[in-house]
Amino acid sequence: MNAASDSEARIEALLADPAYADHPLREPLAQLYRQFQEQIRHLDRITRISDRYQNAAQREASSLTERLNKHLKQVEKIARISDRYQSMLQDLNKRLEHESTHDTLTGLPNRRLGLSRLSALIAADQPLSIALVDVDHFKRVNDAFGHEAGDQALTAVARALRDPLGGTEMVARWGGEEFLLIWPQTDLASAIEHAQALRSAVPAQMPSIDGRILRTTVSFGLAQRRDGESVNQLLRRADAALYAAKDAGRDRVMVAK
Amino acid sequence: MTDLKIAGSTSTPTIQCTAQPSRVHMKGDSYPENAFDLFQPVLQWMEAQLASADTLTMDLELVYLNTSSVRIMMDLFDTLEEAHKDGRKVIVNWYYDARNERVAELAEEFKEDLTLPFHILPQG
Numbered sequence: 001m002n003a004a005s006d007s008e009a010r011i012e013a014l015l016a017d018p019a020y021a022d023h024p025l026r027e028p029l030a031q032l033y034r035q036f037q038e039q040i041r042h043l044d045r046i047t048r049i050s051d052r053y054q055n056a057a058q059r060e061a062s063s064l065t066e067r068l069n070k071h072l073k074q075v076e077k078i079a080r081i082s083d084r085y086q087s088m089l090q091d092l093n094k095r096l097e098h099e100s101t102h103d104t105l106t107g108l109p110n111r112r113l114g115l116s117r118l119s120a121l122i123a124a125d126q127p128l129s130i131a132l133v134d135v136d137h138f139k140r141v142n143d144a145f146g147h148e149a150g151d152q153a154l155t156a157v158a159r160a161l162r163d164p165l166g167g168t169e170m171v172a173r174w175g176g177e178e179f180l181l182i183w184p185q186t187d188l189a190s191a192i193e194h195a196q197a198l199r200s201a202v203p204a205q206m207p208s209i210d211g212r213i214l215r216t217t218v219s220f221g222l223a224q225r226r227d228g229e230s231v232n233q234l235l236r237r238a239d240a241a242l243y244a245a246k247d248a249g250r251d252r253v254m255v256a257k
Numbered sequence: 258m259t260d261l262k263i264a265g266s267t268s269t270p271t272i273q274c275t276a277q278p279s280r281v282h283m284k285g286d287s288y289p290e291n292a293f294d295l296f297q298p299v300l301q302w303m304e305a306q307l308a309s310a311d312t313l314t315m316d317l318e319l320v321y322l323n324t325s326s327v328r329i330m331m332d333l334f335d336t337l338e339e340a341h342k343d344g345r346k347v348i349v350n351w352y353y354d355a356r357n358e359r360v361a362e363l364a365e366e367f368k369e370d371l372t373l374p375f376h377i378l379p380q381g
Contacts, residue, residue, distance in 0.1 A: 081363060
C-alpha cells in the first residue's frame with residue numbers, strides 16, 4: 001500500500017467514525033473528499049481516452065507504412081520489368097544493326113558497311129590501299145560440287161582473308177564471290193606484300209568435299225588511293241586491275257595503273 | 258456479358274475478351290501513348306465477367322511492353338489473383354517465341370508474388 005491510499009483509508013475511516021459525526025470539519029472534509037475522488041475518476045478517463053487515440057494513430061501510421069511499402073515494392077517491380085524490356089529492345093536493335101551491316105553466310109561486313117568505311121576514310125583524306133578480290137572459277141565449284149560446296153568455299157576464302165588482318169584493316173563481302181580489302185595507312189609496296197601473303201594462303205584453307213580438296217585460288221586487283229581521288233575512281237581502278245589479273249591467268253595480284 | 262474486341266496496331270496488341278468461353282486473349286506489342294485508356298475497358302470487362310463467371314483464362318502472346326503497360330498488366334494480374342483467392346478458377350497462359358527466351362524471363366518476373374496458376378509456354 002502506498003502513501004496516497006494510506007491517507008485515503010484514514011480519511012474514510014475518520015469520516016465513518018460516529019465519534020466525529022458532529023465535528024464541524026467533518027462535512028467540509030467529506031465534500032472535499034468527494035471532489036478529490038471525482039477528480040481521480042476524470043483523470044483516469046482522460047488517460048484512457050488519450051491512450052486509445054494514441055493507439056489509433058499508431059495503427060494508422062503502421063497501415064500507412066504498410067501501404068507505402070507495398071507501393072514501393074510495386075514501383076520497384078515495374079521499374080525492374082521495364083528496364084528488362086528496354087534492354088531486350090536494345091539487344092534487338094544491336095542484332096538488327098549487325099544483321100543489316102554483315103553478310104549472313106560469311107559473317108563479314110557487307111558491301112554497305114565496307115563502302116561506308118571506305119567512304120569515311122576517304123572523306124577524312126587518309127592514305128590507304130584497297131584490293132578487290134575475286135574467287136577464281138567460282139562457277140565451276142558450284143557446277144561441280146553444288147551450291148553448298150560453293151558456300152563452304154566462300155566461307156573458307158572469307159576466313160583466309162579476315163584472320164590475318166590487323167585492327168584497322170577490313171575485308172567486306174563485296175558481291176557474290178567478290179571481296180573488298182581495305183588497308184588504312186598503307187602504301188602500295190606494303191599492300192602488295194599483304195596481298196601476296198593472303199593470296200598464297202587461300203588454297204591451303206580450302207575445304208575438301210566428298211574427299212576431293214577444292215583447288216580454289218583468288219585474284220587481286222590492288223590500288224593505292226591517289227591525292228584527291230574519289231571512292232568511285234579508286235574502286236574503278238581496283239576493278240580494272242582485278243580484270244587484268246583475271247586476263248593474265250588468275251591466282252595473282254595485279255596493281256592498278 | 259458482351260464480348261470486347263479491340264483491334265491491334267503496331268503499337269497496341271489485339272485484344273479479345275469473350276464470355277463463352279470465358280477468356281481474355283492479348284497478342285502483339287504494347288507501347289501505346291496512354292496504356293490506361295487502352296486497358297481500362299479490359300479491366301472493367303474482367304471485373305464484370307468475374308462477378309458472374311466462375312472461370313477465366315487469360316492467354317497472352319505479348320512481346321514488348323512499355324512501362325505503363327507493365328503497370329496495367331500488374332493490375333490485371335492482381336484482379337485475377339483476387340478472384341483466385343476467392344476460389345474462382347482463373348488461369349494465365351503466357352506464350353512466347355522459343356527463339357526469344359527473354360520474354361519468358363519477363364513473364365517469370367510478372368508471375369513472382371502470384372499464387373494463381375500461371376503457365377509460361379514456348380511456341381514454335
